[in-house]
Amino acid sequence: EAERLFELVAIPQPARRVRQYPHEFSGGMRQRAMIAMALANKPDLLIADEPTTALDVTVQAQILDLLGELREELGIGMVLITHDLGVVAGIADEIAVMYGGSVVERGATEPVFYETAHPYTAGLIGAVPTLDGTGALRQIEGTPPSIFSRPPGCAFHPRCGRAGAPCPVDTPRLLDRGGTACACHFPLTETAEAARPARVLDGDPA
Known part of the structure; x- marks a missing residue:
């Protein structure tokens, strides 16, 4: 055998x-x-x-x-x-993106990549170098939360450039946003390429 x-x-x-x-x-x-x-x-x-x-x-x-x-x-x-x-x-075939122990975005592979709704997913995509070396390499600011001291509200809010008043207080629910299901109070409305919430490492503005 x-x-x-x-x-x-x-x-x-x-x-x-x-x-x-x-x-x-x-x-x-x-x-x-x-x-x-x-x-x-x-x-x-x-x-x-x-x-x-x-x-x-x-x-x-x-x-x-x-x-x-x-x-x-x-x-x-x-x-x-x-x-x-x-x-x-x-x-x-399908992707579930997790942050801080919870699913923050879920859907079929293509929509998750091309109709990205959650800022963390967009940050992950932005941190991937391209094969031809074009485009700025980006990073997500800050560090992941400790499992022993998870922040209240949305776990990603301390690192998110789109965070607003409800984010530190209310934990967002995973809701269908059309292309994917996303747990975010302020989901991305632009394309993933235009809305990646991260700093550019080569010195150009984000």
């Missing part, structure tokens, strides 16, 4: 590899072995928590392709937990 699972996740020479130690595997092969272990009990749902961490770009692409193929071949659902928006864009 171990050999079959190794073959399923495209580890070469599975009969030989199942008798080797982890230090004899590359990082990508160890990741494939972990996926094989997760599939051993034939789950209906695969939860992948940062499945591409510490892998180079080429191996990362291979692992993501593998996860997509397994999802189709085995007919299983998959929850992908990651901070990498590039990974999300390439594999997810």
Whole structure:
């Protein structure tokens, strides 16, 4: 069964590899072995928590392709937990963006990226460098809240350039905003590109 699972996740020479130690595997092969272990009990749902961490770009692409193929071949659902928006864009059907332990925006992948409603989601998108190097690299000011001292109201309000009077007091509910569901008292009305609430690192005005 171990050999079959190794073959399923495209580890070469599975009969030989199942008798080797982890230090004899590359990082990508160890990741494939972990996926094989997760599939051993034939789950209906695969939860992948940062499945591409510490892998180079080429191996990362291979692992993501593998996860997509397994999802189709085995007919299983998959929850992908990651901070990498590039990974999300390439594999997810739906996205839930979390901040301070709560979902702040949720929807199908394309609307979340192109009809962004929450300032935090916009800040995440703005912090992703482009492949061609054009555009300013942005950052979200401040630091994430401690789980032991979560601010009242909207957890993101101390870092948000759009915060108003209700934000430090009232916790916003997750409401359908048309393109996505968003928990924000002042959701973005402009496009995500025009409304990212962050400072530009190259010195140009935001």
